[in-house]
Amino acid sequence: MKALRWYGKGDIRCESVPDPEIEDPRDAIIKVTSCAICGSDLHLYDHFMPGMKKGDIMGHESMGEVVEVGSAAKSSLKVGDRVVIPFTIICGECDQCKRGNFSVCERTNRNGELAATAFGHPTAGLFGYTHLTGGYPGGQAEYLRVPYADKTHIKVPNGIPDEQLLFLSDIFPTGWQAAVQCDIEPTDTVAIWGAGPVGQMAIRSALLLGAKQVIAIDRLPERLSMAEAGGAITINFQEESVIERLNELTGGKGPEKCIDAVGLEAHVSMTHPDTILDRAKQAVMLESDRPHVLREMMYVCRPAGVLSVAGVYGGLLDKIPFGAVMNKGLTIRTGQTHVNRWTDDLLRRIEEGQIDPSFVITHTVGLDDGPEMYRTFRDKKDGCIKVVLKP
Numbered sequence: 001m002k003a004l005r006w007y008g009k010g011d012i013r014c015e016s017v018p019d020p021e022i023e024d025p026r027d028a029i030i031k032v033t034s035c036a037i038c039g040s041d042l043h044l045y046d047h048f049m050p051g052m053k054k055g056d057i058m059g060h061e062s063m064g065e066v067v068e069v070g071s072a073a074k075s076s077l078k079v080g081d082r083v084v085i086p087f088t089i090i091c092g093e094c095d096q097c098k099r100g101n102f103s104v105c106e107r108t109n110r111n112g113e114l115a116a117t118a119f120g121h122p123t124a125g126l127f128g129y130t131h132l133t134g135g136y137p138g139g140q141a142e143y144l145r146v147p148y149a150d151k152t153h154i155k156v157p158n159g160i161p162d163e164q165l166l167f168l169s170d171i172f173p174t175g176w177q178a179a180v181q182c183d184i185e186p187t188d189t190v191a192i193w194g195a196g197p198v199g200q201m202a203i204r205s206a207l208l209l210g211a212k213q214v215i216a217i218d219r220l221p222e223r224l225s226m227a228e229a230g231g232a233i234t235i236n237f238q239e240e241s242v243i244e245r246l247n248e249l250t251g252g253k254g255p256e257k258c259i260d261a262v263g264l265e266a267h268v269s270m271t272h273p274d275t276i277l278d279r280a281k282q283a284v285m286l287e288s289d290r291p292h293v294l295r296e297m298m299y300v301c302r303p304a305g306v307l308s309v310a311g312v313y314g315g316l317l318d319k320i321p322f323g324a325v326m327n328k329g330l331t332i333r334t335g336q337t338h339v340n341r342w343t344d345d346l347l348r349r350i351e352e353g354q355i356d357p358s359f360v361i362t363h364t365v366g367l368d369d370g371p372e373m374y375r376t377f378r379d380k381k382d383g384c385i386k387v388v389l390k391p
Contacts, residue, residue, distance in 0.1 A: 001016070001017060001018075001019050001020075001141055001142035001143050002014055002015070002016060002017075002141065002142050002367050002368070002391065003015065003016075003017050003057045003058075003137075003140060003141035003142070003367070004057065004058045004059065004138075004140040004141070004367060004370045004371065004389075005017070005055050005056065005057055005058065006044060006045075006052050006053075006054070006055070006056045006057075006058055007054050007055070008047065008054065009045070009046060009047040010045060010046070010375075012045065012058060012370065012371045012374045013371060014367050014368050014370055014371060017057070017141075019142075019143055020137065020143050020144065020145035021145070022068060022070050022145070023145065023147075024070060024072075024147060025070040025071045025072035025073070026070055026072045026073050026147065026148050026149060026150055027070040027073065027145055027146060027147055027149055028066055028068065028069045028070060028073050028077050028145075028146045028149035028153070029066070029067050029068040029069075029143055029144070029145055029146070030062070030063075030064040030065060030066050030067065030083060030085065030143065030144050030146060031064045031065050031067050031142070031143055032062050032063070032064040032139055032141060032142055032143060032144055032391045033063060033064040033065060033162055033390075033391070034062070034063055034064070034162040034163070034166045034388055034389070034390060035059050035061055035062040035063075035139045035140050035141075035166075035388070035389045035391065036059075036061040036062075036166060036167070036169075036386065036387060036388050036389065037059075037061075037140070037370070037373060037374060037377055037386075037387040037389065038059075038060060038061055038170055038171065038197070039196050039197060039198065039263075040060070040129070040170075040263075040312050041058060041059070041060075041128075041374070042265070042374075042377065042378050043263070043264060043265065043312060043314065044058065044129070044130065045374055045378055046265065046378070048264055048265065048282075048288065048289070048314060049129075049130055049132075049312075049314045050118075050130065050132065050314070050315075051114075051130030051131040051132040051133075051135075052130050052131070053131060053135070056128070056130075056135070056137070056138075057128060057137040057138045057140065057141055058128045058138045058140045059127065059128040059138035059139040059140030059141065060087035060126060060127040060128045060129055060138055060139060060169070060170060061087065061139070061166060061167065061169040061170045061171070062084075062085045062127070062138075062139025062140075062144055062166075062169060063082075063083060063084040063085060063156070063162060063165060063166050063168075063169065064082075064083065064085075064144070065080060065081070065082055065083075066078065066079055066080060066081040066082075066083060067079060067143070069149070070149070072150065073149045073150040075150065076149075076150040076151075076153075077149060077150065077153065081153075081155060082155070082156050082157070082158060083153040083154060083155055083156065084153070084154040084156055084165055084166065084168045084169050084343075085127070085139060085144065085146055085152065085153060085154075085169055086102075086152060086153075086154060086168075086169055086170070086173075086339035086340055086343070087126055087127055087129070087169055087170045087337075087339065088102050088103045088105070088124045088125075088126060088152075088336065088337070088338070088339050088340075089105070089108040089124055089125035089126065089127065089134070089136065089146075089147055089148055089152050090102045090105045090108060090124060090148060090151050090152050090340060091105055091106075091107040091108055091148050091151060092148070092150070092151035093107070094106035094107050097151075100338055100340075100341045101338055102124065102338040102339060102340050102341060103123060103124050103335055103336035103337055103338050103339075104121075104123050104124055104335075104336075105123075105124035105125070106122070108124050108125035108134065108147065108148055108152075109122045109123060109124055109125040109133060109134045110125060110134045110135070110136075111131050111132065111133075111134050111135060114131065114132055115132050115133065118132055119132075123336065124336070125147070126336075127139055127144075128140065140367065140370060140389060141367075141391065142367070142391040151340075154168055154169075154339075154340070154343045154347070156168070156347065157351070160350070160351070161358070162388075163357075163358035163361055163388065164350055164356055164357060164358050165347075165350065165357075166357075166388065167197075167201070167357040167358075167360070168339075168343050168346060168347060168350075168357075169339070170337065170339070171197045171198050171201050171357075171360075171386075172201050172346055172357050173337050173338075173339045173341075173342040173343060173346060174198050174201065174310055174337040175198050175199070175200070175201025175202035175203075175204070175205050175261070175310070176201065176202075176205040176342050176346060177310065177335075177337050177338065177341075177342060178198070178202045178205070178259045178261065178308045178309075178310035179202050179205035179206040179208075179209050179211075179259070179308070180205075180209065180342075181306070181308040181333035182206070182257035182259065182306050182308050182333075183257075183306060184206060184209045184210055184211050184257060185210075185256075186210050186211075186212060187212050187256075188211050188212055188255075188256045188257050189211070189212060189213050189214075189215065189249065189250050189255040189256055189257070190206040190211045190213075190214045190215070190255060190256075190257040190258075190259065191214075191215045191217065191246055191255040191257070191258050191259070191297075191300075192206070192214065192215065192216050192217065192232070192258075192259040192261055193217045193258070193259065193260050193261060193262050193293040193296070193297065194217070194218060194260070194261035194262035194263075194293070194311065195216045195217070195218035195220070195223035195224060195226065195227040195232075195234075195261075196218075196223060196261065196262075196385065197360050197385060197386045198261045198310055198311075199216060199218070199223075199227070199259075199261035199262075200223075200226055200227065200230060200359075200360050200385075201357065201360070202259050202261055202310065203216055203227055203230045203231065203232045204230050204231070204355055206257075206259075207230070207231050208349070208354065208355070211257075213233060213249070214231060214232045214233070215232060215233045215234070215235060215246065215249060215255065216228075216232040216233070216234050216235070217234075217235045217237055217242055218234070218235075218236070218237070219236055219237055219238045219267065220380060222362075222383040222385060223385060224236060226359070226360070226385065230359075233249065237267075237269075237271075237272075238269065238271065242296060242300070243296065243299065243300050246300050247300070250302070253302050254300050254301055254302035254303075254305070255300070255301060255302060255305065256301075256302050256305045256306070257301075257305060257306050257308065258297040258300070258301045258305065258306070258307050258308070259308045259309075259310060260293045260294060260297060260307070260308070260309045260310060260311045261310050261311055262293045262311045263289075263293075263310075263311025263312040263313055264288070264289035264290060264291070264311070264312060264313045264314055264315075265289075265290060266278070266290040266291065266292035266293050267292075268290070272292055274292055274295060274319065275290055275292045277319075278290040278291070278292065278318070281318060286318070287316060287317065287318045288314055288315030288316050288317075289313050289314060289315055289316070289317050291313070291317040291318075291319075291320060293311065294307075294309070294317070294320060295319070295320065295321055298320070298321050298322075298324045298325050298330065299321060299324055301328070301330055302328075303328040303329055303330075304328070304329045304330070305328075305330055305331070306330070306331045306332075306333065307325075307330055307331065307332045307333070308333050308334075309332065309333070309334040309335075310337075312336075360385055360386040361385075361386050361387075361388050362382075362383055362384055362385045362386055362387070363376070363377075363382070363384055363386070363387045363388070364387075364388045364389075364390060365387065365388075365389060365390070366389065366390055366391070367389055367390075367391050369389075370389055373387045373389075
């Protein structure tokens with residue numbers, strides 16, 4: 001089969017690899033009908049996340065048709081089922097899964113000891129996302145082996161295009177969880193840093209959850225236009241002060257709820273000196289992430305507010321104003337997404353027409369064009385916001 005494979009910084013190749021096979025009775029094999037490039041994949045592409053090995057298969061947003069089922073998964077799946085595959089691999093049986101904390105499943109990370117060394121405890125296995133999360137081959141391929149498949153799947157109906165369902169694998173529940181973590185009230189202003197795919201889903205989720213106003217912060221005209229079309233007030237951080245504008249829009253009080261949909265690769269800008277310092281520290285390995293957005297959120301958020309962090313961070317941060325967090329009584333909520341906690345509700349909303357997540361797609365190409373689309377997506381060329389791949 002064909003698959004997109006990682007060979008180092010900026011080096012993704014479409015190559016032929018052996019087809020996956022059933023390795024465990026709980027496995028299933030799916031024929032991938034659609035997959036996508038995620039902003040989180042760019043952290044691997046730029047090699048900011050440790051634990052990749054040459055030849056690893058990329059991708060964690062996939063859906064398709066079941067073509068083979070292990071003996072222990074036949075009570076849940078059958079050949080021909082149409083499924084979306086969450087990026088989190090879950091056992092459904094450990095204490096964390098029973099609590100709905102699926103992204104910290106205690107059993108599915110087959111490199112749990114390595115993860116525990118980095119994080120203190122292992123987290124769930126993830127598709128296509130470093131050997132810290134299990135080293136599982138990803139879904140930017142023609143076929144995908146799904147471990148723990150009796151639990152790690154979302155059955156979806158026929159008659160709805162892939163494009164409306166694919167993002168149940170990650171970015172739609174990620175944006176939704178980011179908004180849910182805010183405990184949104186009808187009087188709230190929700191400020192969202194980053195109007196990429198997750199930020200776009202967070203905008204619409206916050207409005208569905210009843211926010212009074214949503215403000216989106218970015219610099220790219222196509223992203224800001226899409227955010228505005230979704231009901232957000234927009235701020236271009238290259239043209240005006242984010243802090244001044246947020247205070248103006250909130251009567252000087254600041255937003256009650258703030259969402260970080262950017263993560264460790266905050267844009268480096270001469271107008272934000274801390275980002276230049278962060279980039280220099282990255283170059284000499286004194287810091288792994290660029291946390292400009294976290295600093296700005298902590299400073300501008302209204303006292304007793306909530307900071308919801310959906311953006312991925314990988315390691316060590318510097319110059320974090322934690323005194324502001326403590327003295328203002330801010331609550332911080334973070335985490336990889338507990339995908340299956342949200343998907344029944346989100347699928348219902350799609351079926352009822354409350355939201356069509358396909359709005360975010362700007363490019364659809366074949367796997368052969370995947371390496372070039374990684375560059376286009378990373379460099380934000382050609383108005384690229386979200387790429388869907390058709391194996």
